[in-house]
Amino acid sequence: MNSPKLLSGNPRLDHYLLAIYVAGLAAVVAGLLAGGVSMTTDLILFTVYAAAAAPYIVNLGSNAFLSTTFPFILASAISQGPGAAVVTAIAGGLSLGLARRKPMVAYKVAFNVCNYVLGGVTAALVYRWLGGTPRTVESETSLRAFLGATLGYYLINTLMVTAAVAMEKGLPLMSLWVEKFHWTAYSFLAGGSFALLVILFLQKAGIYSFIIVFPFCALIYHSWKAYVVATGLNTAPGAPADATNPSGRGAEALPRGEAGLF
Secondary structure, X not given: OOOOOOOOXXXXXXXXXXXXXXXXXXXXXXXXXXXXXXOOHHHHHHHHHHHHHOOOEEEEEOOEEEEOOHHHHHHHXXXXXXXXXXXXXXXXXXXXXXXXXXXXXXXXXXXXXHHHHHHHHHHHHHHHHOOOOHHHOOOHHXXXXXXXXXXXXXXXXXXXXXXXXXXXXXXXXHXXXXXXXXXXXXXXXXXXXXXXXXXXXXHHHHHHHHHHOHHHHHHHHHHHHHHHHXXXXXXXXXXXXXXXXXXXXXXXXXXXXXXXXX
């Protein structure tokens, strides 16, 4: 039985992967030390939904995609703290890589897990640094902190993936980010809004909140699916809108974005 490959064989990419692994491990330690983990019903639900949502992705071409697990990682980071963000991020990253017909190679699974952990822990810490509190997310200060946390997650998540794809494919970093990821700010804002609704409904309606917010999820799901297909965003950089999908996969749902690496 072959041992898992944690490196790609591309020297430039491998140096980057090693740095991400170290940063991801540091984020796990920092998150657990900063907040600890209390296995509440809310955290269990966030973790289950993050794992269930992660495999639903939209292909952007060039080995990049967006996953639907972001709102649940963000919601756990904001309402439960950095330790909870570690748990949901690991669950989402592992599900993304393994809960599919053809599992990802080990280094891509490890990269995505580290990416999600770094984004989730950063969001939780930024929320705290900007004065946000878990039980008063509807206050003006907490809403500003929430926007800052969402922005921090967006920049870390998309720039990390862009750098990995650029090194793997030999593409220019910023032009790749502009073409494939800058527009996803709308998706991250939608995901942040969805996460905020989940938190507020969870405080008011408990576990039934996930049933209440389902129509919003379905609406964003179908609108983004239609948008990605219509605009040809799942093509390789510079290719025409009707170019063949380079990964051989059709465009799938994008209810709320979170970038990842195939």
